[in-house]
Amino acid sequence: MGNIPGMQKGPFRNRSPLVLASGSPRRRELLSDLGLTFDVHPSPLEEPLPGPGESPASYVLRMAELKTLDVAARFRGATIIGADTAVVLGDRIMGKPRSRLDALEMLTTLSGATHQVVSGFCVVLPDGKTVSEAVSTDVDMRVSTEGELMSYIETGEPMDKAGAYAIQGVGTFLVTAIRGSYTNVVGLPVARVLEVLTATGCVEPRMPSDG
Template identity: 35%
Template sequence: MVLASASPRRLQLLEQAGIAPDALRPASVDESVAKGEVPRHIVRRLARAKAEAALKIIKSEPELAKSFLIAADTVVAVGRRVLGKAELEHEAADALRMLRGRAHRVHTAICIVTPEGRWRERVVETRVRFRNISDQEIGAYLASGEWKGKAGGYAIQGIAGAFVVKLVGSYTNVVGLPLTEVVSLLAGEGYPVSLLWLSKAEVETE
């Protein structure tokens, strides 16, 4: 199993599901968005681009050449407006001010490539609503640093979980990887997910 991501959140989520990747091969791709491109298309295109780039890397590594590969991309959207990963504090501040007191959607595309070269793709959408957080709360959250590199300028698994008044759909999707869909796709392609759970149970009872 190869995870085409450097995200510690995606790695932790996979491990939570009992799946420990054999290698991490993060792929660098151009994440710029075309004018008028809708969120579902953006994440699908970028997840596939990451998978393609990672495949080129592992083809030169014989021990990984026949691995399952997982790539993913997540964006936060308010209507058709996409809020990318906040790298600067003012980007996170602008995003949080836009999100407060209203609903937004988190889209994640997952792309799985099997050892036989089959491609499986799925886009998962979760609806999230924030309460009307104050400027003081936004300032304090920015000071925490949790927003860095996060789509929409927040991490739901941290302090920002206290901003959420309603969530419809997959929580793990908002964190960065929809586990139900990942496990379903892997199991459907013959990856022994449940056997890994049994092995973990046997180790813990020894």
């Protein structure tokens, strides 16, 4: 896929080639909003299920590292960013629904409850060093009727989303409050990832003279 230009007036610019190891349009938009330019090359690897007793944070970190390192092997000398997001209620890790009935079951379980959205990100630096971390956000959901949930599912939005909802889309009506990073719920903890990118010199503020 060709280079994705950042916003012309975005506040940052990357100092080295940047690759997003994810096909998520949400993650693509979050990086583009910063003003960064990057290529998109999702990893073709299939995601294994969580291991017995594996914590949500360990699982999303393992998935993020698996996909990012796979892409990094093909783009040496570039900065590679990958991530994986899971919706967690108690000890249950919710991925993307397999069917509409599965989506209804997930949304019914989440209705009226507080769950966590855990995103693991992995950054492979141009020198090959790796930085990875998991970030968690608490999300409170309103009590929704089965009719409301079925109508939401009919929009099609839940079918490719972890936990069967999108906080940045139609599914915003389901959420009453969050505690933590909003962009983490979208799929990438932007503030923390940006800290890593600026601290390592991969990204810097865009000066007025840069245009």
